[in-house]
Amino acid sequence: MRVFIVVAHKFKGEINLNDLPGSGRIDVVCRCINAAIFMSHRIRKDVEFYAYFPNLGVRIRIDSSRVKYLNPDERSTAALIRNALKQGATEEEKTSSPGFYIKKSTFENLLEEVSSKYSLYYLHEEGDDIREIKIKSNPAFVLSDSLNLTEEEEEIVNRYSTARISVSPHSLLGSHAIVITHNELDRRGL
Amino acid sequence: MRVFIVVAHKFKGEINLNDLPGSGRIDVVCRCINAAIFMSHRIRKDVEFYAYFPNLGVRIRIDSSRVKYLNPDERSTAALIRNALKQGATEEEKTSSPGFYIKKSTFENLLEEVSSKYSLYYLHEEGDDIREIKIKSNPAFVLSDSLNLTEEEEEIVNRYSTARISVSPHSLLGSHAIVITHNELDRRGL
Numbered sequence: 001m002r003v004f005i006v007v008a009h010k011f012k013g014e015i016n017l018n019d020l021p022g023s024g025r026i027d028v029v030c031r032c033i034n035a036a037i038f039m040s041h042r043i044r045k046d047v048e049f050y051a052y053f054p055n056l057g058v059r060i061r062i063d064s065s066r067v068k069y070l071n072p073d074e075r076s077t078a079a080l081i082r083n084a085l086k087q088g089a090t091e092e093e094k095t096s097s098p099g100f101y102i103k104k105s106t107f108e109n110l111l112e113e114v115s116s117k118y119s120l121y122y123l124h125e126e127g128d129d130i131r132e133i134k135i136k137s138n139p140a141f142v143l144s145d146s147l148n149l150t151e152e153e154e155e156i157v158n159r160y161s162t163a164r165i166s167v168s169p170h171s172l173l174g175s176h177a178i179v180i181t182h183n184e185l186d187r188r189g190l
Numbered sequence: 191m192r193v194f195i196v197v198a199h200k201f202k203g204e205i206n207l208n209d210l211p212g213s214g215r216i217d218v219v220c221r222c223i224n225a226a227i228f229m230s231h232r233i234r235k236d237v238e239f240y241a242y243f244p245n246l247g248v249r250i251r252i253d254s255s256r257v258k259y260l261n262p263d264e265r266s267t268a269a270l271i272r273n274a275l276k277q278g279a280t281e282e283e284k285t286s287s288p289g290f291y292i293k294k295s296t297f298e299n300l301l302e303e304v305s306s307k308y309s310l311y312y313l314h315e316e317g318d319d320i321r322e323i324k325i326k327s328n329p330a331f332v333l334s335d336s337l338n339l340t341e342e343e344e345e346i347v348n349r350y351s352t353a354r355i356s357v358s359p360h361s362l363l364g365s366h367a368i369v370i371t372h373n374e375l376d377r378r379g380l
Binding site for chain 1: 207208210211217218221224225228229230231261262263264265266336357358359360361362363366369370372373376377
């Protein structure tokens with residue numbers, strides 16, 4: 001299993017399908033989902049994707065092995081996120097569409113939950129080079145959207161994560177970092 | 191300079207911004223443009239991107255050093271492509287918006303033009319591993335959309351290209367292949 005957690009700081013809960021960037025940059029999350037789940041003509045079956053929305057205290061989980069109606073484009077992905085949000089998040093996880101789940105959560109609870117099952121890594125441009133570092137099986141990667149993690153979030157990530165990993169000599173978009181991470185794991189057969 | 195050429199077989203000329211996948215999979219081209227041009231909070235200034243539309247005999251060229259109004263999301267990128275197509279392609283290259291150019295072309299003429307200035311490589315899942323192969327400076331990479339190149343197109347690519355390069359042990363989306371290609375070149379400082 002490979003897990004990706006994207007923290008979407010700008011999202012406030014409203015999605016206008018005709019203006020995804022104006023909808024708290026939900027386009028960024030949609031591209032991260034594309035990067036995490038899609039291959040050519042098929043879906044990776046071993047991915048768990050979390051979008052965490054600090055403004056809402058909500059996380060959406062996608063289980064790629066169960067997902068249906070997910071397409072590679074941003075708009076239809078945003079529609080599935082909007083559909084999940086319409087269910088209303090509670091303390092109990094709810095299924096909004098096959099493979100899409102929504103739940104209230106603090107950031108700390110999310111990382112606690114994920115790191116209890118997976119080895120958590122922080123994707124960060126100042127980390128160790130992904131090509132050089134040992135990565136355990138069943139890794140989970142946490143990354144931020146176009147804003148950096150807050151100090152408080154970073155303190156939580158540092159507490160639960162094993163290492164910082166960098167994928168490039170440059171600062172990249174989160175979706176691109178996910179693609180490169182998958183590529184390294186694919187090459188290692190992890 | 192780095193050049194990417196994406197052959198968009200399914201596109202027939204009409205773009206409905208509310209249904210990009212239904213618009214001849216123009217969403218695929220938009221994601222390739224995102225992959226080729228964007229980094230975190232900035233644009234790569236050394237990229238030339240070509241979208242080639244066989245059904246139209248038209249190519250759109252994007253010069254990343256001159257581009258304006260380009261954002262990372264699919265919809266606004268598709269709007270710039272639609273705007274270029276509205277100009278109507280002729281034998282003379284026309285500017286449709288800063289950094290966006292449109293022109294009639296055969297596939298062969300496009301590859302002839304590009305390979306006269308750059309070293310052309312064919313991104314293909316059966317190629318040599320990008321991590322192992324020597325890549326000349328100023329490389330150009332040609333790749334297909336969700337359909338393979340036709341036999342005729344492949345014959346032309348083989349004539350003008352130096353080698354086949356593979357980026358992954360798996361078959362990936364074109365946009366993901368572009369991200370991995372950039373990453374390898376970034377690491378080599380090419």
